[in-house]
Amino acid sequence: MLATIAAVVAVAIALLLSYGKRLLKSNVISSSVSIASMGYAVPGTVIAVGVLLPFAWLDNTIDAWMREHFDFSTGLLLSGTLFALVFAYTVRFLSVSIQAIDAGMGKIKQSMDDAGRSMGLSPIRVLKEIHYPLMKGTVLTALLLVFVDVLKELPATLIMRPFNFNTLAVRAYEMAADERLADAGAPALMIVLTGLLPIILLSRAISHSRAGEKH
């Protein structure tokens, strides 16, 4: 569930970034895409701490402001919620989706965009009505890749998860840490199985699209 949300968010951002880069060809956008991709190189723990600090600051500021003006404490709004967790996942795995989407978009020739524009489509409708149908497979691939990665992610989840909230990876880790190896097996197997499913789907989709390209 969490992995699905994170995957959708990461892929949506990747689509926008990638298309922005293509549309505007500005240095600012391409360098911001490069910066956005750097998250993959940073360990999950570092990202977790890095994300927590500004969120905590934001929460405290909002809280202080609310208390001052309305005499009402909001407490911690964002840190320690699923929102913060999804945000961290997105930072961490954005590069996975950007790479997949970039590669897919690179295969679509510029003249396709121009053809769409000359037939009265606005840039955003070009993305929706030309790019998206042409790279459905790529979008699916990107979704699955991020999904699997998030499913297995441990360090950031451990730090940032809300109380009483467990992912499969956390569960397996806790059991293993307590040396209840038999109990750790179930969630671990679940990860392997859910991880396997996309791979099967993926390779089928890829061989499908290969067959489609031949013609």
Add this chain to the structure above:
Amino acid sequence: MSFLDVQNTSIAYGSNTVVHDISIQLEKGEVGCLLGPSGCGKTTLLRAIAGFEPITHGKISLNDNVVSQVNNILSPEKRRIGMVFQDFALFPHLNVADNIRFGIRHLKRSEQKQRISELLSLIGLEKMRSRFPHELSGGQQQRVAVARALAPKPYLLLLDEPFSSMDVELRGELAREVRKILKQEQITAILVSHDQNEAFAMADNIGVMRDGKLQQWDSGYNLYHRPTNPFVADFIGHGVFIDGVVTDENKIKTSLAPLEGVVPEGCKSGCKVKILVRPDDILHDDCSPRTALIIARSFRGANYLYTLELEDGTQLFSLVHSHHDHEVGERLGITLEIDDLVVFPETLTI
């Protein structure tokens, strides 16, 4: 005001100006062509007319509306233009009918249907309506691309080197076919090409471009017979320049023969000039006392193209009926028949 009016337009990428101060006009229903070697800026100008490139000087108006000014560009989707691309850019996931439908999906279903059938019969592909682009030949894809661009009834159709990926025989045929369609639908169009035969087959007016500058905007006939500068003379058709000296008003002495024709302004007696001689200006005549040495020949089917050399080393081309089979090293009797003499001052170079 003309239907399409490009006024003193310049286009630059950073400090690199690729199109310099070009003005062209097209009336409704006319077909124009931008012709030139690759890298001369013709595609950039076409993309500026489409609205894909900003301009740095001048303005472009279409159907009495200014569409491009410096810092104020109407976006391509609002210009009502159709565009046909070098690689056709058909949508691979849509069949022929749906590709044509793409630009008219806002119309009523019945109107869509009617327009699609209309266009399919225009391009002669009624039976291919549910085929996918990859199942069509290059020529068929090209025609679908034209139909797709015409479907929304654009003010202006832009064709970017539309025949360059086809083999030579197909090119001429398709060019004539597309011209027929354009004339039938009374479409104003601009074609970009580096192939003059394509330009001659398609266009009413042709602009020869070089290094971002328009050299001459004229009919094909005038470009060939009345080029305004040596570059156009050299670029259009075959030909060589021979040296001459003006001896009297309208009289020029050359190593080939004395010639008569209009001499460039300011050229007095004794002025050195260059004269354009095309292969079809030199006729073969066995009885002629004037002969030239054959130094090369190439067989062209109906003709031989002979390369001839005069006593002073001047080289000429001559197009001769292929029944007159002469060997290299023979001397060929020639006469000169030039209707419009094209003369440039010697100082003008290509």
